[in-house]
Amino acid sequence: MRLKRLYLLLLIVILTSLTTSAVFAEEASASESPDVSGTLFKHVLDGNKLELFPFVPEITLPHGITMHRLMLVLSVLLITGLYSAWIKRGDLKPKTRTILLESLVIFVRDDIVYPIMGEERGAKWLPFFTTMFLFLSVLNLLGLIPAFKTATGNINVTTAMAIIVLLLTFIAGFKGLGFVHFFKNLFPEGTPLGIGIFVMLLELLSLFTKSMVLSLRLFANMFAGHLAILSFLVLIFVITPFFGFISVPFSVFTYTLEVLVGLLQAFVFTLLSCIFIMMASTPEGE
Amino acid sequence: MDLFTLDPGLVIWTWISFGILFFILWKFVFPPLMENLKKREKTIAKSIDDAAAIERRLVEIEAERGELLKKTNSEADELLLQTRSDAEELKKRLLEKAEKEAEEVLVQARRKAEAEREALLRALQDDLADFVCDASEKVIGSAFITEKEREFSRELVKEL
Numbered sequence: 001m002r003l004k005r006l007y008l009l010l011l012i013v014i015l016t017s018l019t020t021s022a023v024f025a026e027e028a029s030a031s032e033s034p035d036v037s038g039t040l041f042k043h044v045l046d047g048n049k050l051e052l053f054p055f056v057p058e059i060t061l062p063h064g065i066t067m068h069r070l071m072l073v074l075s076v077l078l079i080t081g082l083y084s085a086w087i088k089r090g091d092l093k094p095k096t097r098t099i100l101l102e103s104l105v106i107f108v109r110d111d112i113v114y115p116i117m118g119e120e121r122g123a124k125w126l127p128f129f130t131t132m133f134l135f136l137s138v139l140n141l142l143g144l145i146p147a148f149k150t151a152t153g154n155i156n157v158t159t160a161m162a163i164i165v166l167l168l169t170f171i172a173g174f175k176g177l178g179f180v181h182f183f184k185n186l187f188p189e190g191t192p193l194g195i196g197i198f199v200m201l202l203e204l205l206s207l208f209t210k211s212m213v214l215s216l217r218l219f220a221n222m223f224a225g226h227l228a229i230l231s232f233l234v235l236i237f238v239i240t241p242f243f244g245f246i247s248v249p250f251s252v253f254t255y256t257l258e259v260l261v262g263l264l265q266a267f268v269f270t271l272l273s274c275i276f277i278m279m280a281s282t283p284e285g286e
Numbered sequence: 287m288d289l290f291t292l293d294p295g296l297v298i299w300t301w302i303s304f305g306i307l308f309f310i311l312w313k314f315v316f317p318p319l320m321e322n323l324k325k326r327e328k329t330i331a332k333s334i335d336d337a338a339a340i341e342r343r344l345v346e347i348e349a350e351r352g353e354l355l356k357k358t359n360s361e362a363d364e365l366l367l368q369t370r371s372d373a374e375e376l377k378k379r380l381l382e383k384a385e386k387e388a389e390e391v392l393v394q395a396r397r398k399a400e401a402e403r404e405a406l407l408r409a410l411q412d413d414l415a416d417f418v419c420d421a422s423e424k425v426i427g428s429a430f431i432t433e434k435e436r437e438f439s440r441e442l443v444k445e446l
Contacts, residue, residue, distance in 0.1 A: 045289065046296070068296060072303040080310045089318035092326055105319060126320075127312040135307055151300075156293045160300035223289075 018244045036238055040230050044223060046154055052147045071151040075138040108133050108270065116274045125274070128168075133270040136161070136218070140262030143226055144255065152265075153222040155215065162215035165273040169207060169280045176281030185283060210276055214269055221265045225258045415440035 046068040050059040061070065086098045094102065108130045113122040136152060143150025151157045173182040186203040187196045232251040236244045419436050 041289075046293070064295075066296070069299045072299055076303050076307045076310075079307060080315070083311065083315040083319075087315055087319050087322070089321065090325075091322050092329065094322070094326075102319065102323065106323070127316045128308060130316075131304070131308040131311050134311075135304055154293075154296065155290060156296040157300045160297040161304070163297075164301070164304065 014248075015245075018248065019242075021241070021244070023241070036234055039237070040227060040234055043230050044149070044153055044226050046149070050147065067149040068151040068154050068157060071139060071142050071149055072157070074148075075135060075142060075151070078142075079134050079138055104134060104137075105130050112267070112271050112274050116271075116278050125277070129270050129274055132161070132273065133266050136266035136269055137263055140222055140266055141259065143222065144258055144262065150222050150226055152218055153226055155219045158215040158219040158222075159212075161218075161269070162211040165214060165276060166208065166211035168273075169211070169276050172277045173280035177283060181283070182280070207276075207280065210272075214272055214276075218265050218269050221261055225254070225261050229254045229258065411443045412440060415443040418443070 048061040186200045232247040
């Protein structure tokens, strides 16, 4: 009952503030036309300005540091900090926070790596894929915090991750099958030589395209998701300030969806990387 | 900054960040974490096995208890029956013995009574003979009856 009253109060506060800001905004925007694309991309693209709060002066980052680079460092610090602080050796009665961190590793182990690679081989690859899942999840979700940006909404970051997967696909393939057999594996058995070479080239090309698709998928999802949230908000400036009554709830909904998408995309990236590496290092027909 | 601007610096930053994160997790976080998980999984598996073993043993004990109870009951019944039959036999034997003893006592008593009666009768005959002799002496007025005649009169009384 008390919670219900609190929600009602919160709704009234939001509506009042929306109405007030809309009235003020309408008076102010009468003279100037808004720079929609500038506003949108300013929040999504990389830059060296850190805007902590509206009306507070922006912080210019030191030379060579951009927001996306800062997010990369922050994610590394966050993950290592949390895992180092909460994972203790010989902890047989873990607290909820430790279980939460461990459950992420168990999720990668039991739902991605072991079902695809098997237990023996998967155990060796588990740290790599767990790192990839955690790194991408945190990068995806960091962008949802106000004042922060999504580094995975930058194609350079996702491409860098895809290049790692591509290189590992080749390394695992050469190591698992041998240099000659790796290429022989791409050649379909029982086909004429000409067609076989053509298919082999296509297969080789597909290794590159698959990795690049990984990169593009993650980039597009993250970029578009954040752009969707902002687009709803920008409509307030484009149409009328009173459009906030529609666009703010929509924006909140998209924001909630983005949390799911952020985790889902990290999962998809890790899962597909695992499949590609496994496929390249396993003889055909197995 | 454009959407698709190539930024080699950021690519290298990504690689370095990912490399550092992977190294730290692989070197310092994973060994204790995996060890904990393995230990915990082993403990849980052992606990489940133990619980199953305890449950199995409990069922066995329950069955053993039932069997033991059944056996004890049947043994007790048997013992009771045996005791009852033993008691019956003992009672019968004692009764027989008592009867026999009573009969013996009766026979003995009868024999004794007979002997006493005989003795009494003999004494009575002697007394009667003596009395007759004494009376005859008194009638005649002299002691004419000799010891031999007295014995004769006793034999005579006995024949009566």
